[in-house]
Amino acid sequence: MKISVSFTLWLLLGTVPASESTESQPASPPDIYAALREITASLVQLKADMRLLQTQEQAAQLKTEVDKQKTEVDELKQQQQVRQVAFSASLHAGAGKSNLGPLPTDTTLIYKHVLTNIGNAYNSNTGVFTAPVRGVYNFEWTVGANGDNSHASGAVLVKNSENVLLAYENQAAGFMSSSKGVTLLLEVGDVVFVRLWRDSVAYDNLNHHTTFRGHLLFPM
Incomplete structure (x- = not known):
């Protein structure tokens, strides 16, 4: 993801002519900034989605472990009762x-x-x-x-x-x-x-x- 974003920025910035001086360089087209804002928003959303997925995955793993331990406890209780x-x-x-x-x-x-x-x-x-x-x-x-x-x-x-x-x-x-x-x-x-x-x-x-x-x- 980092490589893709860097490459996109490089392409966008590369559209500015290199021969012109800094003082005479025209202002960047507005669509470049809009693209940057969209990319930034997409990155923020992607990070939020990743955190959510990680949280959901951890919750699912925790529930699975709890259910497994509950089943083991129930089996041990049943075995203990049978052994008496x-x-x-x-x-x-x-x-x-x-x-x-x-x-x-x-x-x-x-x-x-x-x-x-x-x-x-x-x-x-x-x-x-x-x-x-x-x-x-x-x-x-x-x-x-x-x-x-x-x-x-x-x-x-x-x-x-x-x-x-x-x-x-x-x-x-x-x-x-x-x-x-x-x-x-x-x-x-x-x-x-x-x-x-x-x-x-x-x-x-x-x-x-x-x-x-x-x-x-x-x-x-």
């Missing part, structure tokens, strides 16, 4: 006591008394935990019962349709209980629950002897 997964529940809810079994087939235990359910991954209507995020989880379960010569106390942890570990105890009299724990890698949507072992019994009361609990150790 923990539950603890017992079989019996309310006063009195509960005796379950013996039953001829494995039966899913539905733990009605929910002490903690952060992330709402445990369903107290079905007794099933559903993994909300891929990760490593820890589970523990305890089954209690009154001693019986004919029936033991046993509960198996199930991942999807696979029996993982069995907590089992058998004694003739008195209160008995058995506990197990396991760490599992779960995919999103995997289900984990506890089944009462066939022909066994479970007992619970307001002291909460028969329990199921788990939590996310870390996502993968």
Whole structure:
């Protein structure tokens, strides 16, 4: 732009005859000054337009960066909420006591008394935990019962349709209980629950002897 303006001025000034003296040189034609004023005004407007464009570009870049950071913050908040997964529940809810079994087939235990359910991954209507995020989880379960010569106390942890570990105890009299724990890698949507072992019994009361609990150790 500077070269173009200088060249234009040089052409305009070059129209004045060089052989005439300064004193006898006639006044410059009025159209030269008009052209200079137009060029000057154009330069001023061009600078103003450039500043405006720069400001608009900077504003657009700033908005893009702000939107990007907002999206990242929202994603981090969502990930943090998903990673908070923990539950603890017992079989019996309310006063009195509960005796379950013996039953001829494995039966899913539905733990009605929910002490903690952060992330709402445990369903107290079905007794099933559903993994909300891929990760490593820890589970523990305890089954209690009154001693019986004919029936033991046993509960198996199930991942999807696979029996993982069995907590089992058998004694003739008195209160008995058995506990197990396991760490599992779960995919999103995997289900984990506890089944009462066939022909066994479970007992619970307001002291909460028969329990199921788990939590996310870390996502993968």
